[in-house]
Amino acid sequence: MTLLDIVDLHISVEEREIIKGIDLQVEAGEIHAIMGPNGSGKSTLTNALAGQEGYQINHGSAHLEDKDLLELSVEERARAGLFLAFQYPVELPGVSNVEFLKTAVDSLRRANGLDDISTVNFMKELRQLVKKLDLDPEILKRGVNEGFSGGERKRNEIVQLLCLKPRVALLDETDSGLDIDALQTVARGIKEFRSPRTGIVLVTHYQRLLEFVQPDYVHVMLDGRLVRSGDASLALELEAKGYAWLEN
Amino acid sequence: MKPREIREFPPNIPGIEIPRARKDPWRYTTPEPFINEFSYGLSNSPSTPVSTSLGVEIYQFNNPECAQLIETYVGKVAPRGSNYLTALNRLYAKHGYVIVAKSSNKGINHVNISSGFDCCERYLIIIEENAKLSIRELTRSGNRVIECVLQKGAKLEHLRLQEETLDFEFNHTVVKLKERSNYELIQASRGGRLRRNEIEVYIAGKNTRVNLSGAWGLKEASHLDNQITVNHLVGKSTSETCFHGIVHDESKAIFNGKIYIAPGAQLTDASLQNKNLATSEKAEIYTKPELELYADDIACSHGATSGFLDPKQLFYLRSRGIEQTEAETILLNSFLKEVVEDEEALELLGLPS
Ligand SMILES: Nc1ncnc2c1ncn2[C@@H]1O[C@H](COP(=O)(O)OP(=O)(O)OP(=O)(O)O)[C@@H](O)[C@H]1O
Ligand SMILES: [Mg+2]
Numbered sequence: 001m002t003l004l005d006i007v008d009l010h011i012s013v014e015e016r017e018i019i020k021g022i023d024l025q026v027e028a029g030e031i032h033a034i035m036g037p038n039g040s041g042k043s044t045l046t047n048a049l050a051g052q053e054g055y056q057i058n059h060g061s062a063h064l065e066d067k068d069l070l071e072l073s074v075e076e077r078a079r080a081g082l083f084l085a086f087q088y089p090v091e092l093p094g095v096s097n098v099e100f101l102k103t104a105v106d107s108l109r110r111a112n113g114l115d116d117i118s119t120v121n122f123m124k125e126l127r128q129l130v131k132k133l134d135l136d137p138e139i140l141k142r143g144v145n146e147g148f149s150g151g152e153r154k155r156n157e158i159v160q161l162l163c164l165k166p167r168v169a170l171l172d173e174t175d176s177g178l179d180i181d182a183l184q185t186v187a188r189g190i191k192e193f194r195s196p197r198t199g200i201v202l203v204t205h206y207q208r209l210l211e212f213v214q215p216d217y218v219h220v221m222l223d224g225r226l227v228r229s230g231d232a233s234l235a236l237e238l239e240a241k242g243y244a245w246l247e248n
Numbered sequence: 249m250k251p252r253e254i255r256e257f258p259p260n261i262p263g264i265e266i267p268r269a270r271k272d273p274w275r276y277t278t279p280e281p282f283i284n285e286f287s288y289g290l291s292n293s294p295s296t297p298v299s300t301s302l303g304v305e306i307y308q309f310n311n312p313e314c315a316q317l318i319e320t321y322v323g324k325v326a327p328r329g330s331n332y333l334t335a336l337n338r339l340y341a342k343h344g345y346v347i348v349a350k351s352s353n354k355g356i357n358h359v360n361i362s363s364g365f366d367c368c369e370r371y372l373i374i375i376e377e378n379a380k381l382s383i384r385e386l387t388r389s390g391n392r393v394i395e396c397v398l399q400k401g402a403k404l405e406h407l408r409l410q411e412e413t414l415d416f417e418f419n420h421t422v423v424k425l426k427e428r429s430n431y432e433l434i435q436a437s438r439g440g441r442l443r444r445n446e447i448e449v450y451i452a453g454k455n456t457r458v459n460l461s462g463a464w465g466l467k468e469a470s471h472l473d474n475q476i477t478v479n480h481l482v483g484k485s486t487s488e489t490c491f492h493g494i495v496h497d498e499s500k501a502i503f504n505g506k507i508y509i510a511p512g513a514q515l516t517d518a519s520l521q522n523k524n525l526a527t528s529e530k531a532e533i534y535t536k537p538e539l540e541l542y543a544d545d546i547a548c549s550h551g552a553t554s555g556f557l558d559p560k561q562l563f564y565l566r567s568r569g570i571e572q573t574e575a576e577t578i579l580l581n582s583f584l585k586e587v588v589e590d591e592e593a594l595e596l597l598g599l600p601s
Binding site: 050051052053073074075077078079083084086089090092093094095099100101103104107108111143144160164 | 558559560561563564565566567568569570571572574575578579582583585586
């Protein structure tokens with residue numbers, strides 16, 4: 001079953017075309033890695049799919065199962081089952097992690113006609129997740145990402161991923177800025193999320209994460225296009241040769 | 249206290265200029281309604297201080313027992329008092345109270361001051377050496393002048409709750425701190441037709457600590473003007489001032505915060521912050537931090553910001569499935585909760601604690 005279906009998508013920012021025609025189908029159970037040089041448009045693609053303002057969709061379509069993502073508001077996309085792990089997660093000073101995540105979980109549940117989750121069950125699950133991601137439980141009392149180190153923020157994105165249980169996860173460089181242990185921790189989190197029902201798009205610069213999380217496909221983005229697709233071995237080839245050989 | 253007969257209006261008070269609109273410090277708030285005789289003094293519903301604490305004594309100004317205190321302090325807590333509205337308060341005030349927190353009680357004393365209505369009133373608050381006082385003050389309208397003296401080692405916790413009002417309101421609070429004393433203000437303000445708070449703190453002893461914090465949420469055509477000065481007259485003391493406010497609709501918030509560090513007040517640690525959020529294009533914010541520093545071995549920081557909710561933060565919340573209006577509420581509430589934690593203050597501001 002196709003979870004995410006992107007067809008000939010063109011996106012511009014301030015009149016400048018950044019994404020110049022992308023096709024990507026993610027079937028249930030699959031992991032797709034997108035690699036590519038800085039500024040090639042990877043975050044533009046993931047942010048625009050999540051509904052961030054400031055991007056014009058000039059052409060093409062994007063569906064999550066039968067839902068037309070481009071027709072939905074940001075929160076409706078999340079409720080349809082889309083999750084974006086941000087390349088640069090923002091701080092929300094004073095908004096407690098617990099309050100934030102409980103509100104998010106309840107928003108998703110309500111959209112599916114469910115009652116709010118019981119606080120006891122929620123806290124139990126959240127504490128386990130925080131432990132699993134090797135984060136200090138004290139961070140739950142702090143504001144969302146408030147004063148978190150770069151690596152803590154990335155791990156916190158995976159806590160949210162596992163807590164919110166979407167269908168499709170777009171992970172934008174969740175492996176960047178992690179120490180060696182944290183990289184394995186995040187990889188474990190991603191593997192836990194992986195299931196025959198879910199799909200993952202993994203934006204990364206490094207082959208390293210892909211050793212832990214075997215992708216089914218690797219795509220190369222150059223200047224707003226996916227110029228080459230292959231299996232996991234393509235990542236190795238890129239690591240060895242760089243991107244220049246693909247440019248023509 | 250006998251109110252004087254006033255024939256001329258506005259009365260001429262020797263040596264004190266009548267404030268004029270559009271001139272500092274009345275650039276954004278028109279002083280006329282506060283000067284207008286019809287703004288207060290006609291109706292007669294003053295506030296009352298109430299306490300059940302053992303260490304608190306409350307006198308009316310005309311009580312001969314406190315004549316000495318009045319003689320010593322009233323009008324003299326501020327070294328350079330030349331505030332016309334305060335002088336006016338003096339001419340008009342029919343009601344005045346002296347509150348003394350006695351050293352004899354080692355525990356914390358409590359006083360409640362209710363909100364007055366349309367009148368001029370004065371308070372003189374003396375906290376004796378090492379005594380502790382917690383004041384819960386409600387304000388709604390009128391012209392209220394409070395003078396506080398914190399003797400050595402004294403502590404004053406001051407919770408000021410400013411209720412929603414359709415009236416004019418002027419508050420002038422002067423606090424003088426002696427060695428090792430500690431003043432904490434938490435001010436929560438709802439909207440008022442025209443509300444001005446002048447807060448002057450004089451640090452006159454070393455090893456003192458001052459914490460001024462406040463939050464406001466203004467709706468419709470409310471107008472709030474905070475004028476705050478922290479004067480470090482001597483060194484080795486700390487002051488921290490932090491105010492956050494939200495303006496909705498066509499409301500207006502003015503914040504003028506000044507740190508003064510006197511010559512020789514070395515080793516002072518002073519900071520002053522004011523952050524503002526607007527939820528409407530029609531709302532207005534005027535904020536100005538000022539520094540006047542005459543000592544060099546000090547740590548001093550100040551800053552003021554104003555703007556709208558950060559679209560990146562909103563996007564983050566919404567991308568987790570939280571509805572736009574709820575996401576906005578979460579961000580606005582947390583913005584105020586960053587500075588104010590007191591439950592009653594949060595309740596006044598309409599924030600779930
Ligand atoms: N909001 C924006 N305003 C202006 N330009 C933008 C904006 N967003 C993206 N761009 C431009 O679009 C191009 C692609 O940026 P994008 O962030 O998508 O790259 P990326 O592939 O994610 O790069 P990196 O590997 O560095 O994260 C860049 O040239 C960038 O400057
Ligand atoms: Mg990027």
